[in-house]
Amino acid sequence: GAVVSQHPSWVICKSGTSVKIECRSLDFQATTMFWYRQFPKQSLMLMATSNEGSKATYEQGVEKDKFLINHASLTLSTLTVTSAHPEDSSFYICSAPGLDSETQYFGPGTRLLVL
Amino acid sequence: QQQVKQSPQSLIVQKGGISIINCAYENTAFDYFPWYQQFPGKGPALLIAIRPDVSEKKEGRFTISFNKSAKQFSLHIMDSQPGDSATYFCAASGYRGSTLGRLYFGRGTQLTVWP
Numbered sequence: 001g002a003v004v005s006q007h008p009s010w011v012i013c014k015s016g017t018s019v020k021i022e023c024r025s026l027d028f029q030a031t032t033m034f035w036y037r038q039f040p041k042q043s044l045m046l047m048a049t050s051n052e053g054s055k056a057t058y059e060q061g062v063e064k065d066k067f068l069i070n071h072a073s074l075t076l077s078t079l080t081v082t083s084a085h086p087e088d089s090s091f092y093i094c095s096a097p098g099l100d101s102e103t104q105y106f107g108p109g110t111r112l113l114v115l
Numbered sequence: 116q117q118q119v120k121q122s123p124q125s126l127i128v129q130k131g132g133i134s135i136i137n138c139a140y141e142n143t144a145f146d147y148f149p150w151y152q153q154f155p156g157k158g159p160a161l162l163i164a165i166r167p168d169v170s171e172k173k174e175g176r177f178t179i180s181f182n183k184s185a186k187q188f189s190l191h192i193m194d195s196q197p198g199d200s201a202t203y204f205c206a207a208s209g210y211r212g213s214t215l216g217r218l219y220f221g222r223g224t225q226l227t228v229w230p
Contacts, residue, residue, distance in 0.1 A: 034218070
């Protein structure tokens with residue numbers, strides 16, 4: 001089956017620094033990827049749609065300048081949390097649609113802790 | 116606004132019993148309804164999914180029942196096992212307009228199966 005990886009799996013950073021999270025489709029290409037955020041014991045909230053070769057589409061209430069998304073190739077999307085603060089601490093998960101364009105394959109997630 | 120409503124929030128079932136989780140939606144643009152299983156610290160994994168053109172789909176011990184007129188769907192786990200203990204999310208997406216490819220998740224159900 002399709003595999004999506006994320007790197008790093010966890011990161012701890014100081015408040016005010018920026019953190020980059022990578023999402024890769026390992027054995028398939030994805031012109032679109034999705035980024036989600038999940039707080040402890042809560043649901044996954046869609047943050048944005050990453051589009052290869054064009055600007056990302058952000059969900060209502062998500063700060064574009066804080067969560068920078070770059071979809072540089074057909075297998076890689078990156079999410080950069082700029083000037084991170086403790087309230088940005090969360091579990092960030094990406095997904096990519098498979099060949100049927102319907103099934104979403106999720107990465108293992110990246111746990112971010114901002115001190 | 117929660118586009119997909121899920122209940123119960125938690126569920127405790129005895130080994131061998133049937134686990135039932137319910138979801139409801141309002142947006143008629145949704146036409147794809149997957150269920151995901153998530154273990155702590157991991158990304159969600161697709162269990163089973165259904166389209167509105169069928170009322171039921173079964174894969175092994177997992178069955179989705181779908182009621183299009185009521186805009187409701189449910190997951191039944193037969194012969195529940197301790198290894199099924201996880202958080203289950205229903206979701207919905209569509210291929211028209213603003214719902215194109217984007218998954219909207221329910222709040223999740225924490226299932227515990229005790230021996």
